[in-house]
Amino acid sequence: MIRVIMHGCGGKMGQVVTSLIAAEENMEIVAGIDVKDVPGCPYPVFPDLMSCDVPADVVIDFSYCGAVDALLDACAAKKLPVVLCTTGLSPEQLTHVKETATLIPVLKSANMSLGINLLLKLLQPAAKVLADAGFDIEIVEKHHNQKMDAPSGTALALADSVNHALSDQYEYVYDRSQVKKKRDPKEIGISAVRGGSIVGEHEVIFAGTDEVITFTHTAYSKAIFAKGAIAAAAFLPGKEPGLYDMSHVIQI
Secondary structure, rough: EEEEEEEEOOHHHHHHHHHOOOOOOOOOEEEOOOOOOHHHHHHEOOOOHHOOOOOOOOOOEOOOOHHHHHHHHHHHOOOEEEOOOOOOOOHHHOOOOOOOOOEEEEEOOOOOOOHHHHHHHHHHHHHHHHHHOOOEEEEEEOOOOOOOOOOOOOHHHHHHHHHOOOOOOOOOEOOOOOOOOOOOOOOEEEEEEOOOOOOEEEEEEEEOOEEEEEEEEOOOOOOHHHHHHHHHHHOOOOOOEEEOOHHHHHHO
């Protein structure tokens, strides 16, 4: 049985993870971490990880960037592997993540969805074939009207995956309104749409002469990110210290 501490258990994603793990046969949440009260929580809740005295095998984090540094320090002190799902980390915090990964296993990914991470792998052989055949590459991402950053981190991860397969020869173009010129063959266009309650949609478009190939991933619920985090939590215990991502969880 894998024993999990849910960091950020009172938040929306923490509650989704809690409900999904309740149905797991080989995993249970033994404690939660949150600065506020969590009424009706089925496990004990502590204000921070250092004050938690419940033995565990791994931490799942869905909190906020301001809580990450203390979390990393506590995980390192307790030798607890951590699945880090919080986004929007500063460059200094990303350095802290890398330093902590020399001491314990840390899994961090731009997107916890199993589908997105499979797509990151599938895009690479496609890019090699289609770019050589003269196909242009465009990425369009769509999210709800409350999302503040654009383009999404997932869109950039998709672009990075494609570009890496093409020896990082391509430039990213985010806005075509200021420059009046033909499209450069060595560019990846990235566009963002914000509206309504769209959970998340990403399209990677390979546009050639007289044919178009599109890879699309659509998220209908935040549960997909929780499911990915749970899969990562099952993977991480027992691993050597290091920085992992979802590509290590999905083996193809």
